[in-house]
Amino acid sequence: MNFSExxxxxxxxxxxxxxxxLLTMLGIIIGVAAVIVMIAISAGxxxxxxxxxxxxxxxxxxxxxxxGTPGASRTLLYDDAEAIAxxxxxxxxVASEQTTTTxxxxxxxxxxxxxxxxxTADFPEVRDVPVGDGRFFTQQELDRTAKVAVLGYGIAxxxxxxxxxxxxxxxxxxxxxxxxxxxxxxxxxxxxxxxDVDYDGRIYIPITVVFQKFLPSQMAADRVRTIYAQAExxxxxxxxxxxxxxxxxxxxxxxxxxxxxVVQTQQDIISAQEATTxxxxxxxxxxxxxxxxxxGIGIMNIMLVSVTERTREIGIRQSVGATPNDIRxxxxxxxxxxxxxxxxxxxxxxxxxxxxxxxxxxxxxVIVPTSIVLAFGSAAIVGVFFGYFPANKAAQLDPIDxxxxx
Amino acid sequence: xxxxxxxxxxxxxxxxxxxxxxxxxxxxxxxxxDPGEFVxxxxxxxxxxxxxxxxxxxxDRPTEGQYxxxxxxxxxxxxxxxxxxxxxxxxxxxxxxxxxxxxxxxKNVMLPLLYDQDNHRSNEExxxxxxxxxxxxxxxxxxxxxPNELSGGQxxxxxxxxxxxxxxxxxxxDEPTGxxxxxxxxxxxxxxxxxxxRGNTIVMVTHEPDIAKHTxxxxxxxxxxxxxxxxxxxxxxxxxxxxx
Numbered sequence: 001m002n003f004s005e006x007x008x009x010x011x012x013x014x015x016x017x018x019x020x021x022l023l024t025m026l027g028i029i030i031g032v033a034a035v036i037v038m039i040a041i042s043a044g045x046x047x048x049x050x051x052x053x054x055x056x057x058x059x060x061x062x063x064x065x066x067x068g069t070p071g072a073s074r075t076l077l078y079d080d081a082e083a084i085a086x087x088x089x090x091x092x093x094v095a096s097e098q099t100t101t102t103x104x105x106x107x108x109x110x111x112x113x114x115x116x117x118x119x120t121a122d123f124p125e126v127r128d129v130p131v132g133d134g135r136f137f138t139q140q141e142l143d144r145t146a147k148v149a150v151l152g153y154g155i156a157x158x159x160x161x162x163x164x165x166x167x168x169x170x171x172x173x174x175x176x177x178x179x180x181x182x183x184x185x186x187x188x189x190x191x192x193x194x195x196d197v198d199y200d201g202r203i204y205i206p207i208t209v210v211f212q213k214f215l216p217s218q219m220a221a222d223r224v225r226t227i228y229a230q231a232e233x234x235x236x237x238x239x240x241x242x243x244x245x246x247x248x249x250x251x252x253x254x255x256x257x258x259x260x261x262v263v264q265t266q267q268d269i270i271s272a273q274e275a276t277t278x279x280x281x282x283x284x285x286x287x288x289x290x291x292x293x294x295x296g297i298g299i300m301n302i303m304l305v306s307v308t309e310r311t312r313e314i315g316i317r318q319s320v321g322a323t324p325n326d327i328r329x330x331x332x333x334x335x336x337x338x339x340x341x342x343x344x345x346x347x348x349x350x351x352x353x354x355x356x357x358x359x360x361x362x363x364x365x366v367i368v369p370t371s372i373v374l375a376f377g378s379a380a381i382v383g384v385f386f387g388y389f390p391a392n393k394a395a396q397l398d399p400i401d402x403x404x405x406x
Numbered sequence: 407x408x409x410x411x412x413x414x415x416x417x418x419x420x421x422x423x424x425x426x427x428x429x430x431x432x433x434x435x436x437x438x439x440d441p442g443e444f445v446x447x448x449x450x451x452x453x454x455x456x457x458x459x460x461x462x463x464x465x466d467r468p469t470e471g472q473y474x475x476x477x478x479x480x481x482x483x484x485x486x487x488x489x490x491x492x493x494x495x496x497x498x499x500x501x502x503x504x505x506x507x508x509x510x511x512x513k514n515v516m517l518p519l520l521y522d523q524d525n526h527r528s529n530e531e532x533x534x535x536x537x538x539x540x541x542x543x544x545x546x547x548x549x550x551x552x553p554n555e556l557s558g559g560q561x562x563x564x565x566x567x568x569x570x571x572x573x574x575x576x577x578x579x580d581e582p583t584g585x586x587x588x589x590x591x592x593x594x595x596x597x598x599x600x601x602x603x604r605g606n607t608i609v610m611v612t613h614e615p616d617i618a619k620h621t622x623x624x625x626x627x628x629x630x631x632x633x634x635x636x637x638x639x640x641x642x643x644x645x646x647x648x649x650x
């Protein structure tokens with residue numbers, strides 16, 4: 001038999017039982033579609049995370065104390081940030097950040113329990129978190145520990161009502177943070193939740209005020225949690241990182257290869273995030289892979305039934321000259337065709353499903369071309385693997401027994 | 407004068423089982439059938455005639471002995487080779503027709519051509535041959551009918567057309583009229599006579615003496631051996647009891 005005849009006979013075998021063939025393919029269809037959709041969802045999630053992290057300032061270098069180093073909690077100081085700003089070439093701005101303990105924040109008629117974020121004047125530019133109304137505090141205010149506050153978009157609404165409708169304009173109003181009164185000078189633009197931080201739910205005050213008023217006395221009075229430095233461009237990043245590392249090592253009197261601080265870029269953070277989603281993604285891929293195997297078992301099951309049902313047909317074909325090889329190819333092709341047609345429908349369903357998920361929900365999906373190749377290829381392998389046993393069983397039937405079969 | 411026989415067997419044995427429980431279904435059968443003969447094989451149930459038929463039809467292999475089919479020793483061929491021999495040299499006609507259901511008469515008749523490894527014909531060629539074969543058995547107007555739309559006699563004609571399509575050296579008919587009423591049986595026997603007259607060599611297994619009477623030569627098998635081999639209508643078979 002030549003190839004087109006084998007295909008033709010296999011196609012006739014499949015179409016002889018349309019419903020059954022469709023149900024058999026369903027396992028493969030679901031498996032293939034699941035692989036594509038799940039990879040599209042996790043790729044979409046990763047793309048969103050990467051974009052969000054990148055949106056928190058371009059060419060950002062992030063310095064944090066190294067966890068687990070003895071005394072590390074006191075290693076990164078406000079002076080370090082100032083030294084970076086003065087001595088490192090190729091950076092355009094430095095912002096440092098320190099958070100208060102949980103405090104009561106009050107306006108005239110609302111009280112919230114929250115922390116306040118102490119930072120420096122370059123913060124909006126370095127972190128790409130622009131001010132919506134009013135202004136951010138200045139270096140002068142920082143130097144003279146002025147009691148001024150800038151509210152996150154959401155906090156402004158919580159404390160003073162929605163300014164667009166009936167609420168009062170928060171700028172110029174007073175908020176009480178702990179026991180200290182602050183004058184509101186600005187409200188940040190809406191930013192939302194980025195990498196698990198709700199930027200709209202923050203209150204920014206000069207970091208010097210945090211040092212003065214809000215840190216427990218047993219800690220170094222000017223320690224900071226994070227220093228952000230913005231490089232001039234992608235090209236100056238590497239040199240800036242090296243300068244910061246050697247500067248801090250010198251200032252902290254530690255060796256460069258065992259520092260008590262960590263210097264990261266957004267790319268490092270994205271990679272770290274991806275490492276956590278990668279585990280999730282491989283779990284999804286395994287679940288989808290299992291459903292492909294279940295689909296393959298379905299094909300094997302139906303092919304075994306089919307071989308038994310069609311024993312007489314096999315005998316007839318053998319009596320007119322079909323060789324064991326002819327019979328093997330006929331049934332293997334049928335199994336392969338079931339899995340490939342199922343795979344094709346699965347690809348269409350997977351791509352369509354990913355698109356619908358992306359278009360309708362708030363879930364973002366990115367269709368990964370290799371996932372289509374992977375899913376379709378797996379379906380083909382499943383077809384050959386699970387089709388071979390029934391096909392071989394058919395090929396080995398004895399013509400006399402097969403002809404006698406009722 | 408000394409033409410090559412179609413069938414030449416020497417001391418064929420077929421033994422089932424092993425050791426003490428071994429049973430010889432065939433116990434030394436030597437027959438020679440020449441081109442153009444029309445031969446019946448008769449015998450009661452369990453006589454070994456089916457086993458003989460299966461071996462002559464290359465569906466089975468003898469345990470011992472030699473079988474030369476149209477000049478080719480087929481005693482020790484493997485499954486693939488036997489399939490090719492069935493395809494090229496043999497045409498089967500079965501009691502239960504053995505047509506593919508849900509498949510037209512035309513496609514049923516074309517089936518052996520699909521498995522012909524020596525000649526790769528186009529689909530048009532195959533259809534042409536199948537139409538001619540169906541016409542030769544008087545079914546030119548039933549080409550596109552499926553087996554369930556045909557009478558028993560018509561089904562057997564389709565099967566005969568299928569058996570003829572590869573122009574085989576030997577036609578093997580296993581109780582070809584066993585499932586037919588007497589009128590259809592008569593027509594099928596007429597057709598077989600026709601084919602014989604056209605030069606085909608036919609070997610037919612039957613247990614009906616009336617049907618065996620149609621042939622020139624009757625070979626009688628009993629207990630795995632040839633009991634009698636009578637020519638020119640002579641039938642020395644001990645009649646089996648009714649209800650074979």
